[in-house]
Amino acid sequence: MAATGEAGRDMVRNKQVVLKHFVVGAPKETDMEFREGKTSLKILKGAEGAILVKNLYLSCDPYMRGRMREYYESYIPPFQPGKPIEGFGVAKVIDSTNSNFSVGDYIVGLTGWEEYSTIIMTEQLRKIEILDVPLSYHVGLLGMPGFTAYVGFNEICSPKKGDYVFVSAASGAVGQLVGQLAKLHGCYVVGSAGSTQKVELLKNKLGFDDAFNYKEETDLAAALKRHFPEGIDIYFDNVGGSMLDAALLNMRVHGRVAVCGMVSQHAVSDTKSISNLYTLVMKRVRMQGFIQSDYLHLFPQFLQTMVNLYKEGKIVYIEDMTEGLESGPAAFVGLFSGKNVGKQVVHVADE
Amino acid sequence: MAATGEAGRDMVRNKQVVLKHFVVGAPKETDMEFREGKTSLKILKGAEGAILVKNLYLSCDPYMRGRMREYYESYIPPFQPGKPIEGFGVAKVIDSTNSNFSVGDYIVGLTGWEEYSTIIMTEQLRKIEILDVPLSYHVGLLGMPGFTAYVGFNEICSPKKGDYVFVSAASGAVGQLVGQLAKLHGCYVVGSAGSTQKVELLKNKLGFDDAFNYKEETDLAAALKRHFPEGIDIYFDNVGGSMLDAALLNMRVHGRVAVCGMVSQHAVSDTKSISNLYTLVMKRVRMQGFIQSDYLHLFPQFLQTMVNLYKEGKIVYIEDMTEGLESGPAAFVGLFSGKNVGKQVVHVADE
Ligand SMILES: NC(=O)c1ccc[n+]([C@@H]2O[C@H](COP(=O)([O-])OP(=O)(O)OC[C@H]3O[C@@H](n4cnc5c(N)ncnc54)[C@H](OP(=O)(O)O)[C@@H]3O)[C@@H](O)[C@H]2O)c1
Ligand SMILES: NC(=O)c1ccc[n+]([C@@H]2O[C@H](COP(=O)([O-])OP(=O)(O)OC[C@H]3O[C@@H](n4cnc5c(N)ncnc54)[C@H](OP(=O)(O)O)[C@@H]3O)[C@@H](O)[C@H]2O)c1
Numbered sequence: 001m002a003a004t005g006e007a008g009r010d011m012v013r014n015k016q017v018v019l020k021h022f023v024v025g026a027p028k029e030t031d032m033e034f035r036e037g038k039t040s041l042k043i044l045k046g047a048e049g050a051i052l053v054k055n056l057y058l059s060c061d062p063y064m065r066g067r068m069r070e071y072y073e074s075y076i077p078p079f080q081p082g083k084p085i086e087g088f089g090v091a092k093v094i095d096s097t098n099s100n101f102s103v104g105d106y107i108v109g110l111t112g113w114e115e116y117s118t119i120i121m122t123e124q125l126r127k128i129e130i131l132d133v134p135l136s137y138h139v140g141l142l143g144m145p146g147f148t149a150y151v152g153f154n155e156i157c158s159p160k161k162g163d164y165v166f167v168s169a170a171s172g173a174v175g176q177l178v179g180q181l182a183k184l185h186g187c188y189v190v191g192s193a194g195s196t197q198k199v200e201l202l203k204n205k206l207g208f209d210d211a212f213n214y215k216e217e218t219d220l221a222a223a224l225k226r227h228f229p230e231g232i233d234i235y236f237d238n239v240g241g242s243m244l245d246a247a248l249l250n251m252r253v254h255g256r257v258a259v260c261g262m263v264s265q266h267a268v269s270d271t272k273s274i275s276n277l278y279t280l281v282m283k284r285v286r287m288q289g290f291i292q293s294d295y296l297h298l299f300p301q302f303l304q305t306m307v308n309l310y311k312e313g314k315i316v317y318i319e320d321m322t323e324g325l326e327s328g329p330a331a332f333v334g335l336f337s338g339k340n341v342g343k344q345v346v347h348v349a350d351e
Numbered sequence: 352m353a354a355t356g357e358a359g360r361d362m363v364r365n366k367q368v369v370l371k372h373f374v375v376g377a378p379k380e381t382d383m384e385f386r387e388g389k390t391s392l393k394i395l396k397g398a399e400g401a402i403l404v405k406n407l408y409l410s411c412d413p414y415m416r417g418r419m420r421e422y423y424e425s426y427i428p429p430f431q432p433g434k435p436i437e438g439f440g441v442a443k444v445i446d447s448t449n450s451n452f453s454v455g456d457y458i459v460g461l462t463g464w465e466e467y468s469t470i471i472m473t474e475q476l477r478k479i480e481i482l483d484v485p486l487s488y489h490v491g492l493l494g495m496p497g498f499t500a501y502v503g504f505n506e507i508c509s510p511k512k513g514d515y516v517f518v519s520a521a522s523g524a525v526g527q528l529v530g531q532l533a534k535l536h537g538c539y540v541v542g543s544a545g546s547t548q549k550v551e552l553l554k555n556k557l558g559f560d561d562a563f564n565y566k567e568e569t570d571l572a573a574a575l576k577r578h579f580p581e582g583i584d585i586y587f588d589n590v591g592g593s594m595l596d597a598a599l600l601n602m603r604v605h606g607r608v609a610v611c612g613m614v615s616q617h618a619v620s621d622t623k624s625i626s627n628l629y630t631l632v633m634k635r636v637r638m639q640g641f642i643q644s645d646y647l648h649l650f651p652q653f654l655q656t657m658v659n660l661y662k663e664g665k666i667v668y669i670e671d672m673t674e675g676l677e678s679g680p681a682a683f684v685g686l687f688s689g690k691n692v693g694k695q696v697v698h699v700a701d702e
Binding site for chain 1: 633
């Protein structure tokens with residue numbers, strides 16, 4: 001709904017999701033609030049090299065929790081209270097003073113949780129060239145989570161045909177792909193997830209050999225022993241905590257643990273300590289943390305591979321899409337109790 | 352003192368150190384006892400392919416603690432209560448029905464904690480060819496601990512010139528060599544040890560850049576921060592427990608932790624859990640357990656390298672030698688409270 005603003009420009013409403021204060025413990029919807037601002041549909045004078053975008057899809061990712069803490073020593077700075085939070089998104093360029101981007105282009109990269117964003121740090125953006133897949137996939141299958149699965153599995157896990165692979169948070173944005181990549185590699189794959197529905201998806205839609213609901217197990221080490229009587233060659237760890245401890249007890253000789261994330265520890269102040277590290281020596285296990293952005297030189301190869309696999313029908317991707325920016329805070333908060341079934345995306349607007 | 356035995360053979364006294372019972376918690380001298388048997392100085396008929404040796408030096412190694420537990424799933428079976436314990440030793444062949452070994456040869460390998468042993472599993476023995484270094488070095492500098500330092504540092508740590516290297520139990524059999532190899536590699540090396548005397552040795556005799564007595568520190572993470580203001584590239588972990596947890600907090604981006612052993616956890620039933628594994632992700636750290644025996648193909652290369660370095664005066668080796676088989680149990684038990692200063696060896700007999 002355009003109006004004529006002070007400077008005589010077209011002004012429109014710009015709803016925003018703002019961080020209210022730094023967060024301690026599990027994030028809550030009330031840690032964020034909505035603000036209704038206005039924005040011009042033209043880039044303000046002086047902002048050379050910028051683009052103005054309409055945000056279409058916003059991605060909910062667990063790492064964003066880290067940016068809600070007052071902690072400045074991370075690889076990425078915290079959000080600023082009183083300002084819109086930011087995250088990966090797919091957006092359409094509606095004005096540009098940057099020669100790399102034209103009006104009408106679709107881009108993916110860090111943008112604001114708001115209807116319209118002016119993006120100055122355009123180096124981190126990617127123009128979307130692949131338009132014959134759902135646009136939202138560029139924050140999932142073909143975006144950061146997909147890339148995380150790809151480099152985590154290929155570069156960290158040293159997979160071999162026939163390996164026994166365990167994936168936690170297996171139906172999530174990263175996990176669902178790790179499992180499918182492992183199957184394509186000729187591995188035996190079991191996933192854990194937090195509901196019957198997710199377990200069914202893993203077995204019937206995502207092609208896992210087996211899956212279990214960890215919330216129904218009283219003894220995680222025993223559950224893993226049941227699913228891996230011969231032990232685990234590769235554990236792709238998305239959750240940390242007690243599942244990691246249980247997996248360590250079940251590793252095979254020369255096993256690998258890819259430490260992708262510890263989502264079970266994000267939201268708790270009293271983190272779970274790990275007792276079974278001695279297996280690292282006994283079983284000569286390699287345990288390795290990684291961050292996808294260290295491997296960006298592999299992104300073009302990833303994109304090509306994944307698009308092909310998808311188009312050949314060899315890979316599927318499950319999204320959990322909520323409607324409207326208003327649904328954003330709840331969707332994000334839901335990650336930490338497993339409300340999302342598949343990759344959590346917020347659909348902000350149509351083109 | 353030879354006597355004529357029942358079978359008309361030369362019989363001599365054979366004092367032995369016998370495991371009394373399986374051990375729970377820290378090993379004590381009273382978990383072992385002495386037994387005085389007799390042995391012939393000729394191999395008994397029927398034992399084809401065996402050798403009879405006079406044991407000269409016996410090695411005290413932390414892993415032997417693992418063989419005192421009633422636990423059968425390890426890579427090495429437990430000792431049998433009522434039988435002599437065994438370990439690495441240097442011995443002289445006094446009779447042989449094995450064409451690979453002749454009377455007068457020196458061998459190194461697994462032998463009994465006794466004066467004379469008949470060894471049937473001779474495949475694991477190595478005939479000592481290098482005789483111009485102290486014989487006892489074949490269970491230290493040129494033996495299993497030296498080899499552990501060599502493969503642990505070269506194969507697991509991915510060392511680079513200029514790396515900041517931290518070694519725990521740094522004055523011990525393995526640690527003292529890791530530090531020296533790291534220095535030769537052009538690294539900056541700090542060691543921790545449990546007494547002022549050991550710290551002095553590290554700084555003044557073993558060429559470490561710096562060293563500290565961890566028993567005098569109330570906050571290990573702060574101590575490491577003090578010694579590594581820029582963080583640690585390589586942690587060679589001999590101890591596990593709280594030192595490992597503190598080191599994790601101080602790792603640099605792309606750091607490596609070689610998990611060689613967890614001697615601080617051997618003797619306690621209530622093991623210390625690790626809380627700081629999240630750094631593995633934040634700092635993209637690789638943490639890898641290893642066992643030296645997986646790398647035996649590198650043994651000849653190790654031997655050559657180490658002998659050369661030693662003869663060129665580029666490496667020194669500190670031993671802690673006790674006298675007589677009688678001193679064995681106390682020497683072994685002392686490993687777990689840090690009584691040993693350098694590689695712990697028991698001198699059983701002269702040739
Ligand atoms: N290293 C990297 O570069 C990188 C990049 C992206 C993501 N990551 C990490 O990868 C992991 C997965 O991320 P994602 O984007 O794929 O998220 P996701 O799996 O789509 O969503 C998070 C899931 O975690 C599970 N979860 C939440 N709380 C849990 C708890 N207390 N215990 C066990 N599981 C819990 C829930 O599934 P259930 O119903 O199964 O419990 C939830 O659906 C996260 O740890 C994230 O930080 C790392
Ligand atoms: N992975 C392999 O293949 C392999 C092979 C050989 C050895 N290892 C391991 O390497 C490590 C070192 O072995 P080593 O033969 O060189 O032994 P060592 O260092 O010569 O002797 C053990 C030393 O450990 C330290 N220690 C004992 N209890 C401790 C505690 N509670 N906390 C901290 N430090 C403690 C003591 O030194 P301080 O005075 O400094 O405390 C003691 O002198 C052990 O963990 C061993 O199991 C592994």
